[in-house]
Amino acid sequence: MQLIKRNLNSTHLILGILFVSMSVYTCKVKQNAVKRDAEGKIVVNTNPSSAYLSPEESLKAFHIQKGYKLELVATEPMIHEPVAIAWDGDGRMFVAEMNTYMQDAEGTGEMSPVCKIKRLEDTNGDGKMDKAVVFIDNLLLPRLILALDDRLLVGETNSNHIYSYRDTNDDGVADEKKMVFRNDEVNTNNLEHQKSGLIWNLDNKMYLTYQDVRYKYDNGMLKTEQLINGSGGQWGLANDDYGRLFYSSAGGETPALDFQQNPYFGRLDVQNQLDKGFQDVWPVIATPDVQGGLSRLRADSTLNHFTACAGQSVFRGNSLPADANGDLFIPEPVGRLIRRAKVVNTDGMITLKNAYDKEEFIATTDMNFRPVNSVTGPDGCLYIVDMYRGIIQEGNWTKKGTYLRKQIDEKKFDKNIGRGRIYRVVYDGIKPDKTPPRMLSIPTSQLVQYLSHPNGWWRDNAQKIMVVRGDKAVVPALREVALNSPVQLARIHALWTMNGLNSLDRPTLLAALKDKDAEVRKTALWICEEPIRAGDETLVNGVAFLKNDPSADVRFQLALSLRFNNSEKAQSIIADLQQGYPDNKILNESQRRYQNYIKSKTEADQKSKLMAAADQKLIKDGALIFKQLCATCHGADGKGINNGGKDMPAPPLAGAKDVNGDPEKLIKILLHGLSGPVDGKVYADIMPPLGGNTDEYIASVISYIRNDMGNKAAVVKPELVKKVRQESLSRTTPWTMKELDAAKK
Incomplete structure (x- = not known):
């Protein structure tokens, strides 16, 4: 056990600041007061003020769909720069703060380890937090938080370690710190391109973005399990009642992706999984501070499609109307809005549709509203984390001379820092559940009852705590529920x-x-995957009858659960599924891509054997970096991102002449970044510089993309990267292709 020494002074114990008058005021605020034209369309405010609004003023600025209301749960000075929240089994809220994030347009002091995680409590049950304590101090931009039992798992920026923190003397301050996952490799990616979204899913596995692994809890430690294509996503991760995961990618300008199947079986996105026009967003004010400049704006100066999507969640509570349950909510901080998406299952294929016609669930005229996360709470309401600030882009994209920097300077966005709000969404006529969770102190046997709770938060935490405790005395009660409960979930x-x-x-x-x-049958098949993968042929025969199941979801899961078993019986069942259901797009596309993956991997392994060991290592290391970082914008296969009919966020790399051509050009791009058109086409984003990484890092990424995706070019040695780095030391801005092409003439 490692004790964390703290001086409990005024920076650690914070008085509650939400007065009774505020709660009364909140209830009276009208939040649907946008102007509409004669046709009923919202009239956009084309010249909004960037000035700071008080919490009360900000509440007045919201447009929210009929019947719904926003209530303040916590605000500054109780919290500052919040990015994520989580509750423990007793309903205490932990808030991760990135206190050093972009405190000016240059990002000065951003990597100082002075950030905090606070523990908030509502002591009188009115829905407002009135007690706050600094649970952990001196962190470097904390980005992962997950409550286990009385322990909180935390991951920081630039580190691949995960620690658990515990308060052993009940003073609200963590005094025990233990490493539960160790990876000594330092993460040198831009902080916007590092892992986030650690969640405990239905399958008892912990998922996050950017990594090629998922975690499993094992006797106090986290063990990794490999994902064959890595995981997608960027900021945030959501799961539904049945364990389906929803990622999003700000860099790829994709509000939702990789939700057709669990990433353990490979990543899968298909055409038309987003409804026509789904990526068009509908702010109620002008949004000038967008990467990509004017091409990302409509004539009325509003953001024309998703760009900074983050912190999405599936609502799984019981204190909003039933038709909200299972909907996907996607914060868009550049647009100052939150999308509500209907999740539609058609013969096993999932599609997303905006719940409203050319409007959003929540939008505001407050330019400092920056929703970065959302989650269902123990009271059955939807919670929204608002970083409430001016700048929401990292320093690589706010440099002097850029379109974005001009907007920041003109609007003085850099002046609004150090604040933050947490809201909950309530509905007229439905009272939030005030039952206080007490899961940490009750016997394990009493947790079983909560598996039937109408709020997914209670079900999830009851399951998680039982698994973490490892108390098998509850197994008979669990078996009774599994076989005889009238409640499907x-x-x-x-x-x-x-x-x-x-x-x-x-x-x-x-x-x-x-x-x-059907969902129970699908669950049982999902559970069967592990013993089937291990070679349990009796179980392979035992699931064969489900190839004729009436549910497309069950049949698809059958194919996935048999995927990693190479026995003749298992593969013949998969073949029968493909032949028997040739029109099942998801099943057949998933199997086709997996077979292509196996083919490509075999070819790559054969090619690798002919290479020197050092070259093999370069390509292997580069593959991991590409999947975790570059695939966000360039696509996992290097063919670009399917962006729902919109322009790709970055150029394709597969078969590209510049990828197969002069390696020094690629080195310069990775070292210093790239802006402007490529092959006559303009892309929304710049290629950020990666020069802060080692020569080996740069060489490995380039070597991988030149030896995969159909490309066939020589590997790039670290020595060449070192040479080009020395020759371009004076370079301070991204290259353009025009400059790079001219340099070789």
Whole structure:
């Protein structure tokens, strides 16, 4: 155990500041007061003020759909620069603060380890936080938080370690720190291109963005499991009631992706998974501070499509109307809005559709509203984390001379720092659930009842705490729920909890495969994947009958669960599924891409054997970097991002002449970045410089893209990177292709 020494002074104990008068005032605020024209369309404010608004003033500026209201839960000075929240099993809220994020347009002092995680409490049950304590201090831009039991998992910027923190003497301040996952490699990516979104999913695995692994809790430590194509996404990660994951990519300007199948089976995005026009966003004010400049704005100066999408969540509570349950909510901080998406399942294919016609669920005329996260709370409401600030782009994109910097300077966006708000969404006539969670102090046996709770937060935490405790005395009760509960989701959670306790017996699993509910059958098949992958041929035969299941979701999961078993029986079932359902787009496309992946990997392995060991290592290291970083904008296959009919955020690399041509040109681009048109085409974003990384890092990325994606060019040695770096030391701005081409003439 490592003790964290702290001086409990005024910076650690913060008085509650939300007065009763504010709560009364909040209830009276009208939040639908936008102007509309004769046709009922919202009239955009084309010249909004960038001035700071008080919490009360900001509440007045919101447009929110009929019946819904926003309530303040916490605000400055109780919190500052919040980016993520999480509750422990007793309902105490942890808030991760990036206190050093872009405190001016240059990002001065950004990497100082002085950030905090605070623990907030609502002591009187009125929905407003009135007590705050600095739980952890002196952090470097914390980006991952997940409550286990009375421990909080935390990951920081630039580090791949994960620690657990615990308060052992009940003073609200963490005094125990333990490393639960160790990876000594320092992450040198831009802070916008590092992992986020650590969540405990239905399958008892912890997922996050950017990494090629998922985590499993094992006796106090986290163990990794490889994802064959890595994970997508950028800021944030969401899951629904049935364990489906939803990623998003700000760099790729994609509000939702990789939701067709679990990434453990490979990444899968398909055409038309976003409804026509889904990526068009509808702010109620001009949004001049957008990367890419005027091409990203409509004639009325509003953002024309998603760019900074982040912190999405699937609403899974019980204190909003039932038709909101299962909807995906996507914050867009540049647009100052939140999208509500309907999630539609058609024969196993998931598509997303805006819940409103050319409007958003929430939008505002307050230019400093910066929604960066959202989550369902223990009271059954939807919570929104507002970083409430002027600048929302990292320093690589705010340099002097850029379009964005001009807007920052003119609007004085750099002056609004050090604030932050947390809201909850409520609905007229529905009272939030005031039942205080007490899961950390009750016996494990009493947690079983919460697997039937109508709020997903309660179900998730009950399952997680039972698995973490490892108390197998509850297995008989769980078996009874799994076999006989009238609540579909209770049966699903009971199965996964038994599985997490390594106590799911074969008769119960086989009974679940024949459950009357398709989601339960799908769950049982998902659980079967691990023993089937390990070679359990009895179970392969035991699931074969489901190839004729009436549910497309069940049939698709059957193919996925058999994917990693190469026995003749398993592969023949998959072939039968493909032949029997040739029109099932998702099943067949998923299998086609996996087969292509296996083919490409085999070819790459054969090619690698002919290379020197040092070259093999370069390409292997570059592949990992590309999947974690570059694929966000260039696509996992190097063919660019399918952006719903919109322009690609970055040029394709597969078969590109410059990728296969002069390596020094590529080195210069990676060292110093690239702006302007490529092959006559203008892209929304600049290629950020990666020169802060080692020569080996740059060489490995270039070597990988020159030896994959159909490209066939020589590897690039670190020595060449070093040479080009020395020759271009004076370079301070991104290159243009015109400059690079001229340099070789």
